Amino acid sequence: MCPGGAGGARPGRLTRVPPRSAPVPVPAMASKLLRAVVLGPPGSGKGTVCERIARRFGLQHLSSGQFLRESLGGGGEAGALAQQYLERGLLVPDHVITRLMMAELEKRREQHWLLDGFPRTLGQAKALDGICQLDLVISLNIPFETLKDRLSARWVHPASGRVYNMDFNPPHTQGVDDLTGEPLVQREDDRPEAVAARLRKYKDAAKPVMELYKSRGILHSFSGTETNKIWPYVYTLLSSRIPPVLPEEEH
Numbered sequence: 588m589c590p591g592g593a594g595g596a597r598p599g600r601l602t603r604v605p606p607r608s609a610p611v612p613v614p615a616m617a618s619k620l621l622r623a624v625v626l627g628p629p630g631s632g633k634g635t636v637c638e639r640i641a642r643r644f645g646l647q648h649l650s651s652g653q654f655l656r657e658s659l660g661g662g663g664e665a666g667a668l669a670q671q672y673l674e675r676g677l678l679v680p681d682h683v684i685t686r687l688m689m690a691e692l693e694k695r696r697e698q699h700w701l702l703d704g705f706p707r708t709l710g711q712a713k714a715l716d717g718i719c720q721l722d723l724v725i726s727l728n729i730p731f732e733t734l735k736d737r738l739s740a741r742w743v744h745p746a747s748g749r750v751y752n753m754d755f756n757p758p759h760t761q762g763v764d765d766l767t768g769e770p771l772v773q774r775e776d777d778r779p780e781a782v783a784a785r786l787r788k789y790k791d792a793a794k795p796v797m798e799l800y801k802s803r804g805i806l807h808s809f810s811g812t813e814t815n816k817i818w819p820y821v822y823t824l825l826s827s828r829i830p831p832v833l834p835e836e837e838h
């Protein structure tokens with residue numbers, strides 16, 4: 588487990604993906620803080636599953652992709668660097684994302700957390716090893732055709748990162764975010780050309796990361812085409828490590 592540290596946790600401005608309704612915070616008094624990661628290809632449902640875990644178990648959810656997208660318009664050095672990669676559906680260099688994520692994790696030393704989209708390469712996994720010992724890695728295995736279909740039907744609310752799908756979880760009113768009423772958009776990298784490149788890159792980079800966590804006995808893989816069918820197993824796994832703050836049934 589990562590040790591807690593002095594200074595307390597400050598909520599980050601950017602990386603926290605706000606769930607559909609406010610999560611119930613888990614007091615950070617437990618001596619063991621949960622360190623979990625969700626791995627999976629683009630569109631596998633990492634964000635959807637993480638949002639549910641965050642709400643049910645009171646964990647902080649940090650999404651590297653959401654973090655990068657939000658930093659694009661900020662005028663900062665990292666955002667400018669990241670933009671050229673994101674536009675082409677490519678991974679940003681390890682040193683860029685690692686620096687950003689490490690800074691965010693440092694702010695959350697005294698909270699349970701769950702990472703979505705990080706680490707994605709062996710280099711990133713090793714950097715994470717340098718600051719903590721992971722307890723749990725969840726891997727989502729979803730067929731390629733399903734991923735393509737989902738990404739083409741995905742709509743997002745850029746400011747919050749809330750994700751919709753026209754079949755699976757449509758917004759109450761077409762084209763607008765449920766909470767703010769602001770317009771939804773399609774991500775540039777959900778275009779078919781970018782999707783294929785993203786899936787290829789993911790596969791190459793993720794293989795050694797999975798092997799590393801498998802060899803440590805902390806990798807838990809879930810296969811299927813529907814998040815709702817995978818979810819009860821994920822919930823049971825998490826429940827064996829941390830007490831839920833909301834029941835499983837409540838979506």
Ligand SMILES: Nc1nc2c(ncn2[C@@H]2O[C@H](COP(=O)(O)OP(=O)(O)OP(=O)(O)O)[C@@H](O)[C@H]2O)c(=O)[nH]1
Pocket residue numbers: 627628629630631632633634635636652704737738740741742750751752753754755756812813814815
């Ligand atoms: N039809 C269907 N859509 C789903 C299911 N689970 C998630 N989705 C939708 O599929 C899309 C991708 O899900 P995300 O949770 O954004 O997946 P992700 O792995 O975080 O994707 P990246 O951000 O690209 O890494 C979204 O539009 C979800 O609403 C499912 O079981 N069925």
Ligand SMILES: Nc1ncnc2c1ncn2[C@H]1C[C@H](O)[C@@H](COP(=O)(O)OP(=O)(O)O)O1
Pocket residue numbers: 628629630651652653655673676677678679680681684703704705706707708711776785
């Ligand atoms: N850990 C990481 N290392 C390098 N690039 C990353 C990264 N996490 C996110 N990115 C970059 C490249 C991704 O294509 C983009 C969007 O990330 P994402 O929202 O997790 O979507 P996806 O899984 O669909 O690629 O951000």
